[in-house]
Amino acid sequence: MSEVRVRFAPSPTGFFHIGSARTALFNWLFARHTKGKLILRIEDTDAERNTPEALQDLLDGMRWLGMDWDEGPEVGGNFGPYFQSQRSKIYDEYLEKLRVAGHVYDHEGAVFFKVSGKHQVIDDQVRGRVERKEEKDFIIFRSNGSPVFHFVNVVDDISMGITHIIRGEDHLSNTSKHLELFNAFEAKVPKFAHIPLILKQQGSGKMSKRDEGALIEHYQKNLFLKDAVRNYLCLLGWNPKTEEEILPIKEIIHKFDFPGINKDNARFDEKKMAFINTQYVHKLPISNYKKLVLPILVKEGILTNEIDEEYLNRVLQLCQEKLKSLPLIGDFTAYFFQESYEEDAKTKEKLFKKGSPIEVLQELLTILENLHDFSSESLENAIHSLAEKNGVKASSYFLPMRFSTTGKGGGPSIFGLISVLGKDRVLKRMERFIKENS
C-alpha cells in the first residue's frame, strides 16, 4: 500500500484563524493516524494580498498547536518548492501539456480551460457520492500571465503526489473543476474528504477572521492552553464516539478517521472552549503549571524576588483546582504575597449584616493563637470543636476568617487557605482587621 500524503494549503493573506487551523488539524491527524506525511504548501499566487507577517503567524500558529509538517517551509522535502510563487516553471510545463492535448484556448489574453461537460462524480470520504457538472469553461491563467487557484491547486496535488485531499466543504462545488483538470492531465484522482465548516457563534454564515475569537492569536494572547484549544477544535465536526471528550492527543490520533467526521456545519462555542481550557488548567502537571503562571505573577508585580519557593509552591497548588484560566492567577493569589489588598465592599457589607464578626474573630484569635499545628486537618478540627462548643455551624466562622485575612468572599477552600497563609500572617491580618473595624 502506498503512503498517505495529505496537504494543508493555506494562502497567507491574513492571520491564522480557527477555520484554517481546524482544516490543518484534520489533515495533521489523518497523516499521523495513517503514519503518512503532511505537506505544508503555501498558496501565495495572489501577490497583492500575501504578507510575510501572515506567513509567520501561520507557521507559529501551526507549531503552537503542536502540528508539525513533514515537508514544506523551513523543513524542505523532495517535492518542493513549497511556495507556489516559486513553482512557475512547473505550471508552465503543465499548461503546455494541456495545450498539446487541446484542452485550452486563449481568449482576451487569458487562458481558458475547455470543460468536458460531463458529470463529475466525487467519491467523498465524508459525504458519499456527489455528482456535479461543470458548465462553463474557466480561466486557468490570468491575462497578466499568472496561474489561477484551481489550476495550481490541482497541478501541485498531482506533482506532490497527494493521495487525500481534506479540505473545507466550501470547496465541494469547486471539485468538479478540479476533477476536470485531473482528467485532462490523465492523473490519478486523490480521495476527497470535505469537512464541515465552522459557523460563527452568533448570526449566520461561516466564521470569518473578523469574528470574536476567530483568530488563533486570540487564544495565545489570552493564555489558553494549546492542548485545550486543539482538543476543542478536534471536537468541531468530528467525534471520538466515546462519552469522554477530553482526550490526550495520542488517543485522538489513534481514533481519528473519516467515518467520525460529521456532515453538518458546527457552530463555534466559546463557552465550551473555555470549559475545556479549565479542565486542562486543572490537570496541568505542577511543574508545567508553575512555569506558565510564574511569568504572569512577576509581570503583574505580585511576585517579588524574596518569595519563598516552598510557600509559592503551596499557594499555587492550593489554587489550581479553582483556577478557571491562567490570566486569572494574579487576581486569585495576590493576597498571598501582599499585605495590602483590596477589600470587596459587597462582601464586607454582607459580613457585618450577618452578626458581629469582630466578636467572632476575637474568639477565633484566641483559639488560633494557641493552635500549634496549622495544618488544614488540625484547623478543621479546631473550628469544628469550637462550633460544637458554641452550638453553631462551623460554616459561620468561614466568612469572618476568609474576609479578615483576604478581603474576599471567595477563593480556595478555607482550611487550606488558612493553613497555607500560615499562623503569622493569619493572626496579624485578623488583628489588623479587628483594630480597623471596631
Added chain:
RNA sequence: GUCCCGUUCGUCUAGCCCGGCCUAGGACACCUGGUUUUCAUCCAGGCGACAGGGGUUCGAAUCCCCUACGGGAUACCA
C-alpha cells in the same frame, strides 16, 4: 436565479449506512440542591431535540419523495 451539501436538546454531538434494544444517550450552557462558607472547584438532580408533510413497513430518528429552513459555490480571490 442556478448548482451542490446539510437538518437529533439553545450549542457540540451519539444513534442513522445494516429499521424494532430509543419512554432518543452524553457534553457545554442554564436551573435546583449538596459539599469547606460568598464562589470561580467538585458531586447529585432537573430543564431540553428526531424541521414539516407524505409514503414504504407489523414497526421509522433510522429507508424513499416533496416542502421549508440553514450552509456553500457560482471571480482574471484562495
